[in-house]
Amino acid sequence: MPQITHPDSLSCSDHIHFRKLSSDSQQLEALIQSFADRSQNKTFLLANTTNDFLAIRPSCNPIIAKGLAGMYDSDDLVIELSELVKIHRLEADSDWGFTAFTLKEVFSYKGDLNNDLSIYSLIFKKIDGIWKIVWMQRSQGTTDISTWD
Numbered sequence: 001m002p003q004i005t006h007p008d009s010l011s012c013s014d015h016i017h018f019r020k021l022s023s024d025s026q027q028l029e030a031l032i033q034s035f036a037d038r039s040q041n042k043t044f045l046l047a048n049t050t051n052d053f054l055a056i057r058p059s060c061n062p063i064i065a066k067g068l069a070g071m072y073d074s075d076d077l078v079i080e081l082s083e084l085v086k087i088h089r090l091e092a093d094s095d096w097g098f099t100a101f102t103l104k105e106v107f108s109y110k111g112d113l114n115n116d117l118s119i120y121s122l123i124f125k126k127i128d129g130i131w132k133i134v135w136m137q138r139s140q141g142t143t144d145i146s147t148w149d
Helices: 012-017 023-036 038-048 065-072
Strands: 049-056 077-092 096-109 112-127 130-138
Touching: 023 038, 023 077, 023 096, 023 112, 023 130, 038 049, 038 065, 038 130, 049 065, 065 077, 077 112
Parallel strands: 049 130
Antiparallel strands: 077 096, 096 112, 112 130
């Protein structure tokens, strides 16, 4: 399946080459957008992940959805900015999908300021006609986005 570039990352001349997204791709892109909106993560993760969801943090430590949602709800974490920079890849077949995207994140954790540009990888699974996130992995916050070009 061809690479899909996020419309916000395109110049005016690039829009000529942008193709219409399939219904599944639109649903997956909506999940990515909602995932990037950290104000929703307290409820979003639990509602949009599978029961066996696992996230691998930059420390390489796994965490389940309830634990990750708890981190977002903690007073230790203060999120100032979470912004989708670019969707690098988005592929799907009838019941599985994959994406890699970059988020710009500014946050404090236990008082330490982080200004991160991170790559996320998500695997999606369609269950009873509804796309859910089954796996997530986040890179460290020192990503060189030019390596994707």
